[in-house]
Amino acid sequence: MNVRVRFAPSPTGYLHIGGARTALFNWLFARHTGGKFILRIEDTDLARNTQEAVEVILNGLRWLGLDWDEGPTTGNADDPSRGDAGPYFQSRRMERYRRRVEELRDKGLAYERDGTIRFRMTREPVTIADEVVGTVRRELTDREALDPDFVIVRSDGQPVFHLVNVVDDLEMGITHVIRGEDHLSNTAKHLELFRAFGAPPPRYAHIPLILNPDGSKMSKRDQGASLSGYLEQGYVPAAVVNYLCLLGWSPKDDRQLLPMGEVIERFDLPQILRANARFDMTKLQWLNFEYIKRLDPAAFRAHALPVLERAGIHAGRYPVEYIDAALATCREKIKVFADLPPFADFYFQDEFGYEPGAAGKEFIPVNRPRVARLREGLAGLEPFDAARVQELFKAVAGELGVKVGVLVHPARLACTGRAVGPSLYHLIEVLGRERVVARLDRALAQGFESNG
């Protein structure tokens, strides 16, 4: 069988993390089976549908690395698309829906009522053979028992989700529908629609939902719900994908970091878990950290620069060698790139204030001669590297009869304006003698000054 799966989002202006995982599982199944992954835009509700909203979806999928074999190439429905089962925008398929509704009416399976067209739904329980959940016998609810028929064309002439979804899956030759479990109950309707068209239905696979940490439904406003948030905070897309793989699926061994190639090789529908999973931002951050550690300098820089720029730090103006040396000292300090600015800002700007609390604690009279002594030592240090800087600090500490930490704290504050940051010795090497001495001088002149 030539597998054809699809991801069919509605362009609401954002891509939900759960939607992203649905897309991922579809993509994995397509790649695993050598089938096709199709992207279809369900834009039947014209009111909230813009080209920009579609772009958000496309960009999200591209960012995750989920390439589609058929579907739109841009957010504009009029631009050429890829694949010959199109159009891939439902707003461009209205004539097909109209013909299908005609077909149902001719067969006596649809009729008009209250200005709408309704499908004559079965009164019997429907059995759903689900690849993930197993066999489900779905009976009518009390309301459905009163009136089982459902609207397929609104009074304004627009076709409704259940109809268009089925028509498209049918006409696009979709073989497996992998979607959120919130559609499981709807599947009875879809199965009956396929029967009405005299077509064999696709296989269904309903995957569990992603819930908030407290177990409630994750909706638009919830923390971590929007994929664009991860993009903005500088997550490594591979880490996000890896995390999503771990929600509702398992490689069965105890590994957490999964090479995509292996996931594709091992992924299959029956092994998908049936229970909903709660979203754990902390574990995602840990995974992201693992991926950050493995980034080569150029990739690390590529992630860092936009985040710094957004924070008002124009690091791009500096030589690449300097940027990389600076970023190297921050590497194991951050879990997400959004954490980077306070660790790296002082590398790229000379005018900075001192953390108030730390200044009051470190820029005290007794520390003044100590900093002055360090300043003299650093001014003459040769070669000016981290190892020699460390030796100097230890020597001065011994000479003054204090612990190294006593020198480190005020020196760090003077050089960076902050109480925490990268390794002091390494940051001093990267900054270079000239700027370090200048910063110590400034602290001596201004920092201690303001503290009496």
Add this chain to the structure above:
RNA sequence: GACCCUAUCGUCUAGUGGUUAGGACACUACCCUUUCACGGUAGCGGCCGGGGUUCGAAUCCCCGUAGGGUCGCCA
């Protein structure tokens, strides 16, 4: 209200009749240490409850309970 799905540490999970119930994140303690981190070592912590079936249930069945989903002229 009805219908459907689900149920192993706080979280993500391994486990498909016999295991000291394993791993990861988080948490705690200690070590390392120039801050914050990283890293290392150790530890805490779980089979929702009740009935069955069985020589033996986390594993199979039933009933509860809890959580989630659906029942729309949204998708």
